[in-house]
Amino acid sequence: MTKFRHFVKSLLKLTFAMAVVLFALGFFKFFFPYLIISWFSLAFFLALTIFSGYYNSRSIKKPFFLNIFFGTLAVKFVLSLAFIFIYFIIFDPTKWVILPIMFIFFAYKSSETLLLVRFARDLPDDGMPL
Numbered sequence: 001m002t003k004f005r006h007f008v009k010s011l012l013k014l015t016f017a018m019a020v021v022l023f024a025l026g027f028f029k030f031f032f033p034y035l036i037i038s039w040f041s042l043a044f045f046l047a048l049t050i051f052s053g054y055y056n057s058r059s060i061k062k063p064f065f066l067n068i069f070f071g072t073l074a075v076k077f078v079l080s081l082a083f084i085f086i087y088f089i090i091f092d093p094t095k096w097v098i099l100p101i102m103f104i105f106f107a108y109k110s111s112e113t114l115l116l117v118r119f120a121r122d123l124p125d126d127g128m129p130l
Contacts, residue, residue, distance in 0.1 A: 003122075004057040008050065008113050015046050016102060024076040030101075032075050037087060044083055045108045048076050056116050065120050080105055 022038050031038075052072035054063065080117040084101060 003119050004054060004065045007053045007057060007119070010111065011046070011049055011053065012114055014107065015042065018042055018107060021115060033094075034097055034100050037091075037097055038104065041083070041101045043102050045080075045104055048079060049112050052076060052114060053116070057114075065116075067119075069116060076109070 019042065022035070022042065025038075026035050052075070053070060056068050058068075080101075084098065087097070
């Protein structure tokens with residue numbers, strides 16, 4: 001459970017940094033139309049990453065970890081596409097709105113992958129060849 005706590009602490013540091021960047025970008029006129037969706041996507045990806053990190057940190061062996069990691073990755077991709085699709089249906093924005101959403105998604109996904117790969121190094125292997 002301490003690994004999950006470390007995961008959440010690192011994730012909250014990233015979220016704080018992203019919030020500072022979004023707050024700073026809010027002062028620029030060109031970014032103002034994308035500000036609301038950026039804050040919603042920040043909260044959405046934070047929740048998804050905590051959810052997937054919780055299930056990934058509960059793995060006890062490497063094969064289980066890989067199955068859970070790729071399963072949560074697929075779920076996150078599908079939910080992210082649904083998030084973007086629903087936003088396009090409701091608000092009918094320009095296609096440039098995808099840039100802040102994808103930036104936030106890749107920031108969370110890369111940090112999650114980095115933290116979980118460090119976690120997976122400590123897991124025992126089951127001894128079976130791939």
